[in-house]
Amino acid sequence: MQVILAEPRGFCAGVDRAIAIVEQALERFGKPVYVRHEIVHNRHVVEGLHRRGAIFVEHPAEVPEGAVLVFSAHGVSPAVVAAAGARNLQVIDATCPLVTKVHKQTRRFARQDNEIVMVGHAGHVEVEGTMGQAPERTHLVETPEDVERLEVADAERLACVTQTTLSVDDTHDVLSALQRRFPAIHLPKRDDICYATQNRQDAVKQLAEGTDLVLVVGSLASSNSNRLVEVAVKCGVTAHLVQDASEIEPGWLKGVQRIAVSAGASTPEELIQKVLERLGEFAPGIEIERPPAVDEGMVFPLPPPLR
Numbered sequence: 388m389q390v391i392l393a394e395p396r397g398f399c400a401g402v403d404r405a406i407a408i409v410e411q412a413l414e415r416f417g418k419p420v421y422v423r424h425e426i427v428h429n430r431h432v433v434e435g436l437h438r439r440g441a442i443f444v445e446h447p448a449e450v451p452e453g454a455v456l457v458f459s460a461h462g463v464s465p466a467v468v469a470a471a472g473a474r475n476l477q478v479i480d481a482t483c484p485l486v487t488k489v490h491k492q493t494r495r496f497a498r499q500d501n502e503i504v505m506v507g508h509a510g511h512v513e514v515e516g517t518m519g520q521a522p523e524r525t526h527l528v529e530t531p532e533d534v535e536r537l538e539v540a541d542a543e544r545l546a547c548v549t550q551t552t553l554s555v556d557d558t559h560d561v562l563s564a565l566q567r568r569f570p571a572i573h574l575p576k577r578d579d580i581c582y583a584t585q586n587r588q589d590a591v592k593q594l595a596e597g598t599d600l601v602l603v604v605g606s607l608a609s610s611n612s613n614r615l616v617e618v619a620v621k622c623g624v625t626a627h628l629v630q631d632a633s634e635i636e637p638g639w640l641k642g643v644q645r646i647a648v649s650a651g652a653s654t655p656e657e658l659i660q661k662v663l664e665r666l667g668e669f670a671p672g673i674e675i676e677r678p679p680a681v682d683e684g685m686v687f688p689l690p691p692p693l694r
């Protein structure tokens with residue numbers, strides 16, 4: 388049996404930065420440091436930071452007055468910022484700069500008197516944060532069928548933004564449907580899907596050919612991990628999302644010659660290595676192919692309070 392690791396895989400620059408922000412906040416301000424929502428969608432990361440003194444909450448109302456509150460990498464709406472302000476919290480913003488860019492774009496479209504169509508997944512925390520930038524003007528669509536049902540006040544004043552962690556191919560279909568139905572819509576030159584999502588999907592697509600099984604290491608709540616599974620399945624390969632090595636079922640490996648292993652942008656490398664160890668236990672003598680690391684060329688500086 389042969390295992391090939393996808394490259395790039397795992398942590399992106401936004402996740403690296405968000406975790407570093409919580410670690411440095413703990414060092415600088417002492418514990419506890421409060422974090423609004425899971426800092427990134429990975430249980431192991433969250434539990435590790437919790438052990439070091441981070442307390443995870445869903446709303447600023449749960450945080451004592453004057454305490455330190457870190458916003459997660461997914462971003463927040465102005466309503467959450469205002470709620471934190473009302474409690475005099477010392478806010479450190481770990482929103483990924485690529486999400487902040489979408490927030491700014493959404494506010495700019497709203498100021499220019501547009502209605503905004505957001506392409507994204509209902510209930511995802513990033514979508515709540517982006518839609519919250521202009522809540523009365525933003526519509527959410529997930530599929531081309533949603534586009535057909537969409538009702539807008541003025542089809543001549545429409546603009547579009549997307550969640551950063553969508554499937555590149557599915558988003559293309561939704562954007563095409565929007566353009567067909569609303570020819571005057573202002574579509575961004577390219578969607579807002581981030582470099583990390585795009586690169587990890589490309590790598591899985593490339594590996595899926597000639598592979599019998601794709602394993603994606605990532606949390607159930609991780610949008611880009613789920614999308615990696617979908618990308619592999621669309622390529623005609625069996626694929627499973629595993630949160631860690633313990634979730635691999637030996638039955639999946641029956642008759643399998645070649646396995647590709649990838650991981651979402653919030654998955655620590657340590658979990659990927661444990662998956663490889665586990666595969667080695669199931670198939671002693673397994674051959675692991677490790678392509679050279681890809682430098683994605685992206686590093687985000689820490690926010691001013693921690694610089």
Ligand code: SF4
Binds near residue numbers: 402552582583652
């Ligand atoms: S997946 Fe993309 S948008 Fe999300 S934190 Fe990483 S770089 Fe930022």
